[in-house]
Amino acid sequence: MSDDRTSSRLAGLRDYKLLQEQDQSIVWHPYTQMQEYAQTEPIIIERGEGPYLFDIRRRRFLDAYGSMWCNVWGHSHPELVKTIQQQATQLCHASLFTVSHTPAVEFAAALTDAIKQDFRFADEPSSLNHVFYSDNGSTAVEVAMKMALQYQNQIGQISRTQFLTFHNSYHGDTFGAMSASNIDVFRQKFSPSLFKCHHATYPMQVDPDEHESTRHHEMQFEALLAGRSDKIAAVVIEPVIQGCSGMRPLAEDYLGKIKKYCREYDILLITDEVFTGFCRTGPLIASSTELVEPDIICLGKGITGGMLPMAVTVANDKVFNAFNGKWSDFRQFLHGHTYSGNPLACAVALRNLQMIEEEKLKENVKSRARELSYALRRRIGSHDRVGQIRQRGLAVGVPILDENGSEDGGYETRDDAVRICHDAIDRSRVLLRPLGNIITICPPLNIESDQIEDIVTALERGLEVLEKPADE
Numbered sequence: 165m166s167d168d169r170t171s172s173r174l175a176g177l178r179d180y181k182l183l184q185e186q187d188q189s190i191v192w193h194p195y196t197q198m199q200e201y202a203q204t205e206p207i208i209i210e211r212g213e214g215p216y217l218f219d220i221r222r223r224r225f226l227d228a229y230g231s232m233w234c235n236v237w238g239h240s241h242p243e244l245v246k247t248i249q250q251q252a253t254q255l256c257h258a259s260l261f262t263v264s265h266t267p268a269v270e271f272a273a274a275l276t277d278a279i280k281q282d283f284r285f286a287d288e289p290s291s292l293n294h295v296f297y298s299d300n301g302s303t304a305v306e307v308a309m310k311m312a313l314q315y316q317n318q319i320g321q322i323s324r325t326q327f328l329t330f331h332n333s334y335h336g337d338t339f340g341a342m343s344a345s346n347i348d349v350f351r352q353k354f355s356p357s358l359f360k361c362h363h364a365t366y367p368m369q370v371d372p373d374e375h376e377s378t379r380h381h382e383m384q385f386e387a388l389l390a391g392r393s394d395k396i397a398a399v400v401i402e403p404v405i406q407g408c409s410g411m412r413p414l415a416e417d418y419l420g421k422i423k424k425y426c427r428e429y430d431i432l433l434i435t436d437e438v439f440t441g442f443c444r445t446g447p448l449i450a451s452s453t454e455l456v457e458p459d460i461i462c463l464g465k466g467i468t469g470g471m472l473p474m475a476v477t478v479a480n481d482k483v484f485n486a487f488n489g490k491w492s493d494f495r496q497f498l499h500g501h502t503y504s505g506n507p508l509a510c511a512v513a514l515r516n517l518q519m520i521e522e523e524k525l526k527e528n529v530k531s532r533a534r535e536l537s538y539a540l541r542r543r544i545g546s547h548d549r550v551g552q553i554r555q556r557g558l559a560v561g562v563p564i565l566d567e568n569g570s571e572d573g574g575y576e577t578r579d580d581a582v583r584i585c586h587d588a589i590d591r592s593r594v595l596l597r598p599l600g601n602i603i604t605i606c607p608p609l610n611i612e613s614d615q616i617e618d619i620v621t622a623l624e625r626g627l628e629v630l631e632k633p634a635d636e
């Protein structure tokens with residue numbers, strides 16, 4: 165090797181070491197035990213292309229968790245990159261507090277049209293006509309909750325200050341969203357500072373074809389609502405499937421029942437589609453699966469194709485109109501963020517929306533979801549450490565059972581799920597992530613058949629680690 169090449173390789177290694185050390189000591193990673201992270205070798209990504217991420221050691225990883233469930237078109241899709249570049253030469257930011265700009269207007273108009281399209285077979289045309297911009301999913305939920313509270317206050321329902329949400333729900337990490345959530349491990353240490361919400365059961369239906377009666381859940385829900393209907397501002401629900409509690413699909417038709425009671429008791433319905441929306445579970449708007457139109461929808465994650473941070477809270481005419489008045493009435497919505505409706509994010513979100521139609525993304529999700537379901541069942545479904553696989557669209561949870569075949573094995577089975585994911589990363593170069601003892605699969609939505617097979621192969625090989633002692 166020439167001296168030049170040797171010295172540049174050594175410089176590369178030094179850079180890598182330094183980056184690694186700085187990453188472990190300076191960057192504080194979310195939901196990560198940094199002391200343990202400091203003992204591992206971090207994967208430092210340099211670039212992305214299609215469904216793959218490449219690290220600074222030139223290793224290629226298949227992004228099977230869609231960069232925290234938000235990736236739609238793979239990484240650095242040329243069309244989306246071009247859109248951001250073009251927009252950057254025009255305008256990078258101008259605040260909606262004082263002015264407006266073309267990307268914010270065009271995306272809002274296109275989104276409300278797309279929502280109308282998704283609800284076109286409903287009894288009434290959609291009235292979800294008003295788009296409020298924010299930066300992330302938690303904030304989209306926070307905005308929805310504040311909107312509901314201010315709405316109730318301004319229509320004279322001042323005692324309606326509480327929320328009804330669901331067991332095992334997750335709505336984000338800001339205080340309102342945490343209060344609405346119901347996963348103990350995430351909330352416990354903050355619980356004295358959270359406000360109380362009421363929680364109803366979320367009836368699961370793992371097999372889409374196996375219908376069990378949800379009558380007792382419905383009765384419990386109605387009782388909760390009826391007992392305090394003058395106190396509840398809104399019901400907040402993840403439609404179709406709960407993500408962060410380990411991919412728990414909602415019983416078919418249940419959202420419609422919730423909506424019926426909300427209507428009866430004149431309570432707002434908020435659907436948190438941050439995870440389920442933007443085609444992750446099939447349609448653009450997850451609640452349109454059952455043609456149940458909420459009063460307020462929260463969207464995030466895939467909204468920009470996974471390119472830039474943005475979220476929206478979309479309200480119907482009834483909610484929006486309660487905020488009308490003169491300035492001196494002080495009825496305007498009391499919420500805003502510096503970067504709300506950022507032009508770069510809106511421009512790429514608009515292109516994402518157009519591409520969803522042009523590239524027939526929903527059909528790809530349907531076909532790949534079918535293939536993934538079949539491959540998982542065939543290749544790992546009968547493994548004695550794999551529980552009943554849960555899936556809606558390209559949102560999948562694979563429960564790892566403990567040695568007694570139980571799904572509630574606690575930390576031991578969590579450790580096993582972690583070992584399987586580490587093996588998938590190390591040996592198969594497939595990025596998978598566990599949520600407790602559930603391994604989640606949420607690939608980019610334009611994923612191809614071969615890559616689906618690669619994910620399942622990684623899991624199949626990963627399960628082999630359970631045959632070895634844990635510390636090997």
Ligand SMILES: Cc1ncc(COP(=O)(O)O)c(C=O)c1O
Pocket residue numbers: 300301302303305334335336337402407408436437438439440464465
């Ligand atoms: C249903 C749901 N709501 C809200 C959020 C929070 O979104 P973000 O992480 O962008 O704040 C998530 C994140 O996973 C989610 O799954």
